[in-house]
Amino acid sequence: MLKRALFFSTPFCLSLKDNQMVINTKQMPDIKQTVPIEDIGFVVLEHQQTSITLPLLNALSDNNVAVIFCGENRMPNAMLMNLDSNTTQGESFRAQIDASEPLKKGLWKQVVEAKIRNQAALLNKLGKNGEKLKPYYTNVKSGDADNREGIAAKIYWNELFGDGFVRHREGVEPNNLLNYGYTLLRAAVARALMGSGLLPALGIFHRNRYNAFPLADDIMEPYRPYVDEIVYHMYINGMTELNKETKSQLLHILFTDTVFNKITRPLEVGLTMTTASLAKCYVGTSKKIVYPLLE
16 A cells, blocks of 8 residues: 655644544643544654654554654754564665675676666656667676766756756755655665565675665665656756745655556655565575666
8 A cells, every 4th residue: 555655844742642643732722633543654854843652653653654854954864664574674784794705796796787778768658768778787797896887977966957966965956856865765775674574784885884775875876766757847847945934855766657567656666566576585595686677
C-alpha cells in the first residue's frame, strides 16, 4: 500500500490514540484530525513550535515511518529511524559487514552505470543532448576506477542548467531546491534500506566518519535525476525560492512514477525493490541491483 507523507509547516500538537496519529492545535484543542499509523510513510516536522509525544514517536518508529526533523532554518537536519525494522536483519547485517572489496566495487559500478543512464534519459526527455553521456555509462570500470561519474556529472549539469552551472550545496539557485529534494530522497532511501534489513551506516563507496547514512547516499544516486526533473521544471518557471509551495512540490518526489522493465511503481515502492535486490546481492542470491530507467 502506498504510504502518506505528512508535512507540518505550522505549529501542531501530535499525539497517539488507538493507533492513530491525532492532530490538533493548542488554540483549538477540541478540533482534531486523525490518521492511521499504518497509512503513514513519512513525517516532516518543520515548525519549531510543533509538539509530538513519545508514544507517537515510538508508534511511528515501530511502523518504519521516516520522521524528519527540521532546524530553525526550516531545512531537514535529523531523522528518526527504526533499529529493528526487519526480522532477518541480523543475517543481513553480517553479510553486509563481511562484503568483500570486489563485491562492493562491482555494486558501485552498477550504481554509477544506472545513475549516468538516468541522467542521459532525463536530458533526452527534456529535449537536450543526453547522447553525450552514452560513452560514460557504457564503459564504467569496477569501482568506477577512472571516475566516470564525476566526468559525466560536469557534462550533465551544464546541459541541464546551462554552461557554468556548478552543483554545490552552497551554490547558486537552484542548488537550494536540489538540496531539499535530495534530503527527502535520502530519508526515503534510508527508510527502505532499514526495511530490507540493511545498515544505512555501512556504505559501498561513500565513507565519512560524520555521515550516518553513507549507504543511503550510495543507493540514491540513480534516483537523483527524478529530483532533478522536478527542480528543472520549477526553475524554468521562475520558482527558485525555497518556500511552502516549492517544498510541497518537492515532497511529491516520493510518489513520482518509476519504471522497472515496463512495470510502473511509485518511487516509494521502487526504492523497496532496489534495496531488497541489494540485500540479495549481499547474501549471494543475486548479482544485480534492480534500478528503474527514467522515462
